[in-house]
Amino acid sequence: MNENTVNTINTEIAVLGAGPAGLAAAMSAKNNGAHVILIERENRLGGILKQCIHDGFGLVRYNEKLTGPEYALRDIKTIKSLNVPAFVNTFVLEVEKKENSFVLYCINEKGAYQIEAQALILATGCRERTDRQIFLHGERPAGIYTAGLAQHFVNIDGYLPGKEIVIIGSGDIGLIMARRLTLEGAHIVGVYEVKPEPSGLQRNIAQCLNDFSIPLHLSCTVKTVHGKNRIEGVTVVNVDESGKEIKGSEKYITCDCLILSVGLIPENEIAQSLNVSIDPDTKGPYVDQNMHTLVDGIFACGNSVHVHDLVDYVSESGTIAGESAVRWIRNKRKRNLIKFSHDNSVLYHIPQFVDFKSNNKIALYFRSKKTYSNTCSVNLIEKNSKTCLKKFKILRPSEMEKIVFDAQLQDNQNLMLQIEENYGNY
Amino acid sequence: MKTLTIKRKLESMGVHECSVVLTDQSICIAGIAESLATKNKAGWYAAKFHTNVVNNIITDKNMRNEDCEHEQAISNELEGLSYDVIIIGGGVIGCAVARELSKYEISVAVFEKEYDVAVHTSSRNDGMIHDGFAAKPGTKKAYYNVRGNRLWEPLARDLGIQFRRVGSLILFRTPLNTILYPILANRAKKNNVDGWELWSKEKVKKEEPYLLDEQFGGFYLPSAGIISPYRATVALAEHAVQNGVAVHLLTKVIGFEMHDGEIVRVKTNRGTLQAKLVINAAGNWADIVAELANDKYFSLHFRKGTDIIFDKNTGKWQNHVAAMPNFLQIAEKTKGGGLIPTIEGNILVGPTATEIAERVDYSTNQDDIKELEKHIRLNKKLNLNQVITYFSGVRACTYSEDFLIEKSKKIKNLIHVAGIQSPGLASAPAIAEDVVTMSLQILSSRKHILKKDNWNPVRNTYPDLQKLNFKERAEIINKNPGYGKIVCRCETVSEQEIRDALHSSLPVYTLDAIKRRIRPGAGRCHGGFCTPRVIEILAEETGKNFSDITKKGYGSNIVLQSLEDHASE
Structure with missing residues (x-):
C-alpha cells in the first residue's frame, strides 16, 4: 500500500466550520499567535451567511447594516490576509482523541488528510428542525421544505419553490423568506405559529410580515398535509393555551408549497463522538466563560453552542473561543470549574460553567423562559447573596440578552441565574 | 346447507342482503355492511370454510380512486414485443422471481407501473428477516419464512448488500411468562426455526443494558436478521437486469387477451x-390483476402499518430486535411490533396494524405515533x-391471512403470488425458487429450457464507501476525486456514489x-442541506433543468420555476 495516500498535517488549532463563528475563531487564534487550520465542508467559506442576502447583519459589530455575504466577506478577506490555511469541500469523517491532541480524519477531492491538532474549535453551526421533528402528518408530496432550504433554492439556485405558500412557524428564517418570496412574486397565504407569541425577532415581524400585509396566525398550526405528487393544501387548526388542538376549528387551505420555520438544532455530532457533555436546554455543549467545553482542549462557538438571533454575537463567541484556545495550548492549566445554573425563570444561558481561576469578566447570554412585560431584574445568586446584574423593561424568549459582569468568584461556590419580576417602577 | 349457516352468521354480524357461494375454488360472500370492520370480520369468518375468500361486501365508505400514484404516459414503445415470461409487479417478490428466472435461457420482463421498483410495500416495511417463529405452524408463511431466512445470507452476499443476523428477543413481562418456554420452544420447533434460547433476566440485562428493568428474561431467536428492504429489492432487480431481464418502469397492465383458457x-x-x-x-x-384475467378467486384486504425511525446515534443502545408482546393477544392477526435495529445503524420502532379501505394510504397520524410509544x-434511552422520520406502508392480505402462491386453476399460463404480507420480505427468496419451479413446469410444455452457462451469480456493484477504511478511502479518491466530495453530511454520501x-x-x-439507493437525505437533517446538490447532479446527468427534477416522478417537481421565468410571466 502506498504510504503517501494519506497526507499528514500538524497544527496547533483546528477550527471545524467556516461560518461566522469559525471565521472569527480562526482569526482570533491566528492573531494570538497560534498555528491554525480552518476546515469547511462546503465549497466556499461563509457558512449560512452565503444565502442570507437580506440586510441587518453587523449592527452590533460594525454599526452598519450589511447583507450576509458582505458580512462574511469582511472576515474571509481577513482570513486570507492572515494566510490561514482553509480547506474547503473537506469533510471530517472522524475525530480521535489522543492523550495530548486530536486527530481529524478528513477527505476532499484531492485526497485524505490526517490532521493532528492540540486544540479543536467546534464551529459546526446548526441545522433546521424538519417536518418530522414537529410530527407533521398527512400525505408525503413534494413541496415541503425548511425555510433554509427554500432560501437556498431562491437565493443560490434561482428557483421558486412554490407560488402559493403556507409558512409554518414564525422563526426568523421563515419571516425573512415570507418577504423574500413575496418580492419574487409568490403569494404567502399566511404564517401559522402554534405558540401564542411569535418566535422570531420583533423587527422581523414588523419588516417582513407587517410591511407586506402577510397575516400571522398565532395559536394556529398545520395539522395535515394533502396532495399525492405535489402538495395541494393543508388543514390548519387552532390550539388552546396548552397547545391542544381545538376540535372544529380545522380549515382547509390551498397551497403549492409548505415552508417550515420551526426552530434550529445545534449540530453536535462530532462533539458527542468525543464525549463532550451537551446541555439539554441549549442542545449545545456546556461551556465555561472561555467557550471551553467540559473536555480539555475542545472549544465551541456560534450556533453549535446555542442558537443566536444575531450574527454579531456568533462572531463574538468565535473570537472568545479562538483566543481562549491559544491561551489553553500555551499553558494547559488545569481548570477549576464551578457550576453556573439557572432557575426555571430562565430558558437557558451561557456559560453554564465558570473557570474561577481564569478571567472574571463574564459575558452572559440568556433567554427568559416566558415574556416579562413588567420591569424585571436579572439576578446572580451566590451562596447567600443576590446581586442584580441588570434591569430590563421587557424580556422575551425570542430575544437573546447579553450582560457583561465582573464575578467575585470563590472556590466551591456555585452560581445561579434568576429573573425576578419587579412590579414597582423601573 | 353449509352456505345457509354461513349466511346466517354473516347476517348476525351485520351484513345485509347477504349471499354466499361456496365452490371448489373459493367462497364468495357479498352484501352490504356498515363498516370495514364488519366486512373484514365476515371475510375472516368465511376463511374458516375455504382458503380463498372473495369478499364482495360493499361498505358505506366509498372506495377511493384505486389508480396508482402516477399517471402513465400512453405510448406504443413495447407494442409487438414478445417475452417468455412477464412478471407483473416490481416489488421484492417480482424482482426476486425475475432474478431467479434470469438463470435460464428464456426472455423475462418485469412490468412495474411506478417510476421505480420497491415504491410500495417493499420500501415501506421494517427490513426484518424474521426467524419464522411468529408464523402459525403449518402455514405457507411459516414454511417460506424459515427457508427464506436461510437463503438471505448467501443471497445478500451475492447481491453485495448488507445482511446482519441480529437475533430477536421476545421479552417476558411477568415472571410467570417463563413457564411458557416449552410452549414457545415447541412452536419454534414445529416451524423448523433455526435455534431458540431461554434468556434469564440477567442475560437480557447483559446483552441489552438499556432495555427497561421491568423484564423477566425472554425467548431469544438467534436467526432473525435485518436488511435494507428497498436496497435489497433494487439489488435483485439490478442483478436480474445484468443477467438479461428487462425491467419496464411506468408500465401498467390494463388487460389480457385470452385464447383457449390461456393468456x-x-x-x-x-x-x-x-x-x-x-x-x-x-x-x-394482485386481486385486480387476477380480475383482469377473469380469474378473481381471492380478495385482498389492506392493513396499514406505521414505523418510526430514530437518529443513528441511538443505534448503539439496541443490539437485537426486541419486543414485549402480550401473550394473551399473541393469537391475534398482528405481530405487535417492537424495536428493530436497521442495517444502517438506526433504531426502528413499529409497525402498527390498522385495517384500511384503500389499497394505498401512506398518510401518517399522531395516533399511530402514540401507539408506538409502548415499544419506545x-x-x-429512547x-x-x-425521531428523524416515520412512514406508513400497507400490507396486502388474504382473508385466510396466508400467502397465496400457486398456478391459476383456470388460466393455464398464469401464476398468482398474492397476499404476501409479513413475513414476505424474509420469504421472498424461497417464494422465488418455488415460483420458478412452477414456471418451468408450465413453460417446458411449450419450450425446451436450458440453464444459462454465462449466468453471473454476483451482482456488479459500484464501490460501497461505508465499507472502506480511511486508507482505502484515500486510495479510491486518488483514482476518482468524486468519492472525496461529500454531498450528504448526515449519511456521508459522496457525489460519485x-x-x-x-x-x-x-x-x-x-x-x-436516489435516496433509497444511496441515502442522501435519509439522515437527520432530512435533505435540508443536500437536496439542491442532489438536484444539480440529477439535472447534470439527465441534461434536464433544475426545475424538471422530481421527488418521485410525474408531477412531484421539487421547485416550480426559475425566478427569471416567473418574472417574465
Missing part, C-alpha cells in the same frame, strides 16, 4: 405484448426527540430513488 397477449399503457407465461406479483393490486418505552447509482443497470432519476 396470449398482455395489454399495457405502452403497447400490447405476447407472453408465454404471466406471473402476478402485483402486491396490493422498552428502551430507556425518546421522541430522537450518486453518479454511480445513475449509471447502474437500473438507473432512476428522481430524488426518492
Whole structure:
C-alpha cells in the first residue's frame, strides 16, 4: 500500500466550520499567535451567511447594516490576509482523541488528510428542525421544505419553490423568506405559529410580515398535509393555551408549497463522538466563560453552542473561543470549574460553567423562559447573596440578552441565574 | 346447507342482503355492511370454510380512486414485443422471481407501473428477516419464512448488500411468562426455526443494558436478521437486469387477451405484448390483476402499518430486535411490533396494524405515533426527540391471512403470488425458487429450457464507501476525486456514489430513488442541506433543468420555476 495516500498535517488549532463563528475563531487564534487550520465542508467559506442576502447583519459589530455575504466577506478577506490555511469541500469523517491532541480524519477531492491538532474549535453551526421533528402528518408530496432550504433554492439556485405558500412557524428564517418570496412574486397565504407569541425577532415581524400585509396566525398550526405528487393544501387548526388542538376549528387551505420555520438544532455530532457533555436546554455543549467545553482542549462557538438571533454575537463567541484556545495550548492549566445554573425563570444561558481561576469578566447570554412585560431584574445568586446584574423593561424568549459582569468568584461556590419580576417602577 | 349457516352468521354480524357461494375454488360472500370492520370480520369468518375468500361486501365508505400514484404516459414503445415470461409487479417478490428466472435461457420482463421498483410495500416495511417463529405452524408463511431466512445470507452476499443476523428477543413481562418456554420452544420447533434460547433476566440485562428493568428474561431467536428492504429489492432487480431481464418502469397492465383458457397477449399503457407465461406479483393490486384475467378467486384486504425511525446515534443502545408482546393477544392477526435495529445503524420502532379501505394510504397520524410509544418505552434511552422520520406502508392480505402462491386453476399460463404480507420480505427468496419451479413446469410444455452457462451469480456493484477504511478511502479518491466530495453530511454520501447509482443497470432519476439507493437525505437533517446538490447532479446527468427534477416522478417537481421565468410571466 502506498504510504503517501494519506497526507499528514500538524497544527496547533483546528477550527471545524467556516461560518461566522469559525471565521472569527480562526482569526482570533491566528492573531494570538497560534498555528491554525480552518476546515469547511462546503465549497466556499461563509457558512449560512452565503444565502442570507437580506440586510441587518453587523449592527452590533460594525454599526452598519450589511447583507450576509458582505458580512462574511469582511472576515474571509481577513482570513486570507492572515494566510490561514482553509480547506474547503473537506469533510471530517472522524475525530480521535489522543492523550495530548486530536486527530481529524478528513477527505476532499484531492485526497485524505490526517490532521493532528492540540486544540479543536467546534464551529459546526446548526441545522433546521424538519417536518418530522414537529410530527407533521398527512400525505408525503413534494413541496415541503425548511425555510433554509427554500432560501437556498431562491437565493443560490434561482428557483421558486412554490407560488402559493403556507409558512409554518414564525422563526426568523421563515419571516425573512415570507418577504423574500413575496418580492419574487409568490403569494404567502399566511404564517401559522402554534405558540401564542411569535418566535422570531420583533423587527422581523414588523419588516417582513407587517410591511407586506402577510397575516400571522398565532395559536394556529398545520395539522395535515394533502396532495399525492405535489402538495395541494393543508388543514390548519387552532390550539388552546396548552397547545391542544381545538376540535372544529380545522380549515382547509390551498397551497403549492409548505415552508417550515420551526426552530434550529445545534449540530453536535462530532462533539458527542468525543464525549463532550451537551446541555439539554441549549442542545449545545456546556461551556465555561472561555467557550471551553467540559473536555480539555475542545472549544465551541456560534450556533453549535446555542442558537443566536444575531450574527454579531456568533462572531463574538468565535473570537472568545479562538483566543481562549491559544491561551489553553500555551499553558494547559488545569481548570477549576464551578457550576453556573439557572432557575426555571430562565430558558437557558451561557456559560453554564465558570473557570474561577481564569478571567472574571463574564459575558452572559440568556433567554427568559416566558415574556416579562413588567420591569424585571436579572439576578446572580451566590451562596447567600443576590446581586442584580441588570434591569430590563421587557424580556422575551425570542430575544437573546447579553450582560457583561465582573464575578467575585470563590472556590466551591456555585452560581445561579434568576429573573425576578419587579412590579414597582423601573 | 353449509352456505345457509354461513349466511346466517354473516347476517348476525351485520351484513345485509347477504349471499354466499361456496365452490371448489373459493367462497364468495357479498352484501352490504356498515363498516370495514364488519366486512373484514365476515371475510375472516368465511376463511374458516375455504382458503380463498372473495369478499364482495360493499361498505358505506366509498372506495377511493384505486389508480396508482402516477399517471402513465400512453405510448406504443413495447407494442409487438414478445417475452417468455412477464412478471407483473416490481416489488421484492417480482424482482426476486425475475432474478431467479434470469438463470435460464428464456426472455423475462418485469412490468412495474411506478417510476421505480420497491415504491410500495417493499420500501415501506421494517427490513426484518424474521426467524419464522411468529408464523402459525403449518402455514405457507411459516414454511417460506424459515427457508427464506436461510437463503438471505448467501443471497445478500451475492447481491453485495448488507445482511446482519441480529437475533430477536421476545421479552417476558411477568415472571410467570417463563413457564411458557416449552410452549414457545415447541412452536419454534414445529416451524423448523433455526435455534431458540431461554434468556434469564440477567442475560437480557447483559446483552441489552438499556432495555427497561421491568423484564423477566425472554425467548431469544438467534436467526432473525435485518436488511435494507428497498436496497435489497433494487439489488435483485439490478442483478436480474445484468443477467438479461428487462425491467419496464411506468408500465401498467390494463388487460389480457385470452385464447383457449390461456393468456396470449398482455395489454399495457405502452403497447400490447405476447407472453408465454404471466406471473402476478402485483402486491396490493394482485386481486385486480387476477380480475383482469377473469380469474378473481381471492380478495385482498389492506392493513396499514406505521414505523418510526430514530437518529443513528441511538443505534448503539439496541443490539437485537426486541419486543414485549402480550401473550394473551399473541393469537391475534398482528405481530405487535417492537424495536428493530436497521442495517444502517438506526433504531426502528413499529409497525402498527390498522385495517384500511384503500389499497394505498401512506398518510401518517399522531395516533399511530402514540401507539408506538409502548415499544419506545422498552428502551430507556429512547425518546421522541430522537425521531428523524416515520412512514406508513400497507400490507396486502388474504382473508385466510396466508400467502397465496400457486398456478391459476383456470388460466393455464398464469401464476398468482398474492397476499404476501409479513413475513414476505424474509420469504421472498424461497417464494422465488418455488415460483420458478412452477414456471418451468408450465413453460417446458411449450419450450425446451436450458440453464444459462454465462449466468453471473454476483451482482456488479459500484464501490460501497461505508465499507472502506480511511486508507482505502484515500486510495479510491486518488483514482476518482468524486468519492472525496461529500454531498450528504448526515449519511456521508459522496457525489460519485450518486453518479454511480445513475449509471447502474437500473438507473432512476428522481430524488426518492436516489435516496433509497444511496441515502442522501435519509439522515437527520432530512435533505435540508443536500437536496439542491442532489438536484444539480440529477439535472447534470439527465441534461434536464433544475426545475424538471422530481421527488418521485410525474408531477412531484421539487421547485416550480426559475425566478427569471416567473418574472417574465
